[in-house]
């Protein structure tokens with residue numbers, strides 16, 4: 001079956017003994033044990049597994065083309081489970097522009113794990129080649145990166161990492177499996193902040209890890225999920241599974257609207273540069289065409305000016321809301337340096353926009369007005 005059909009039908013039969021087309025929410029956190037004291041069915045205690053989490057994990061597995069999935073209560077909890085599945089002292093390569101929360105995770109929280117993490121230019125295969133060593137256990141890819149939209153050639157980086165005996169995890173939050181499926185390109189793990197496009201309505205926090213095949217590493221990630229305990233509630237899993245039914249169509253809308261807005265921004269006299277993988281002006285457009293089916297809903301651009309000009313533009317919108325994060329049906333934008341705060345390496349004239357599903361003409365009009373001043 002095709003992607004859209006699988007999004008809608010996968011997992012509907014799990015924990016759904018009736019003729020209901022929509023599976024029920026199973027709030028019970030305990031399940032009856034048989035008279036001999038053994039687990040009677042598939043479930044025992046809902047931190048370990050429950051029907052709604054299983055439904056969501058089934059659809060995640062199917063859409064990424066993997067073997068199994070583990071859902072978490074946030075994207076950073078999913079990242080922590082991956083990193084904690086490594087041995088203390090393991091060498092890890094991470095992009096220098098990795099999502100800041102994941103950088104803080106290794107630099108401020110997992111210090112006692114003593115991972116040897118190198119932040120480097122992941123989009124440059126020569127850099128990857130020169131930094132891989134026999135102790136390298138994990139190579140972490142985030143493509144497109146935030147906020148400069150740099151792309152990493154997934155297949156090539158996987159080839160180099162596997163030659164060196166390292167596992168590859170790809171944070172696929174921004175593109176989603178609609179636009180990019182890293183497991184098909186040989187990656188071992190895919191990570192998501194499902195708070196973004198999977199939830200899709202700016203009202204849920206969640207995360208997930210999907211594996212290409214069952215391995216002892218994924219067994220350890222599963223242990224991290226159920227023993228670490230950062231699991232999503234049945235109610236949240238039900239909402240995530242429900243939102244995922246429309247993911248393909250929402251992403252098409254995000255892709256189309258963002259493409260139209262990126263072209264408009266590129267032609268605007270107040271804008272110096274637009275970063276969007278679907279534009280021919282993107283320095284890695286060839287990689288985008290090779291590994292992406294669509295270019296996503298995120299755009300960054302540099303205004304001709306400085307921080308005060310960029311803050312002024314963002315302050316003048318009516319329809320586009322001022323907020324961080326991404327992936328909702330409503331468009332949001334931010335002066336990225338202000339959101340990141342101290343230590344931000346984003347240029348001071350950079351605005352990042354998460355393009356929503358409003359009518360594209362309404363969006364263009366609002367952005368045009370904000371740019372006029």
Ligand code: PLP
Pocket residue numbers: 074075076077099101142171173174192193194195205206207325
């Ligand atoms: N990965 C990326 C690319 C993100 O943008 C985010 C959140 O902004 C995360 C991971 C972390 O996800 P969460 O906020 O759900 O913990």
